[in-house]
Amino acid sequence: DIGIYKRNIGLHQEALNYYFEALDMELKNNDSIAMAYTYNNIGYAFSSQKDYAKAQQYLEKAFNLVKTQNLQEQITYIVHNNLGEAYFYTGNYQKALNYFHQAEKLNINNEGEGVR
Helix, strand or coil: CHHHHHHHCCCHHHHHHHHHHHHHHHHHHCCHHHHHHHHHHHHHHHHHCCCHHHHHHHHHHHHHHHHHCCCCCCHHHHHHHHHHHHHHHCCCHHHHHHHHHHHHHHHHHCCCCCCC
16 A cells, blocks of 8 residues: 555655565565555556566566466456556557556456556
8 A cells, every 4th residue: 555655646756666565565565466466566566667678577476376376356447458558658558558458358247447
């Protein structure tokens, strides 16, 4: 939560520090859901800094956790949407469109519960 607050007020590096601390604990505890959220938050922070290559790297980690762990949390929508944004801003429009379509399907299936 502190990381999200820091990101929202523009302190991206401080936010990343909190995210990486959280990720260390989550990796030690093998908490897949928390790791997916944290990888997503790291990716979103890098995206906010317009470092889309790093954003994609961490968002793909979140996506892989969502996929391999079959997570049915709100995170599935969020990760798809954030990956779509990251690929859009790097000019990979087809891949972005695919992720946006998947996010839209997830959002409709969850009756809007996944909107951030």
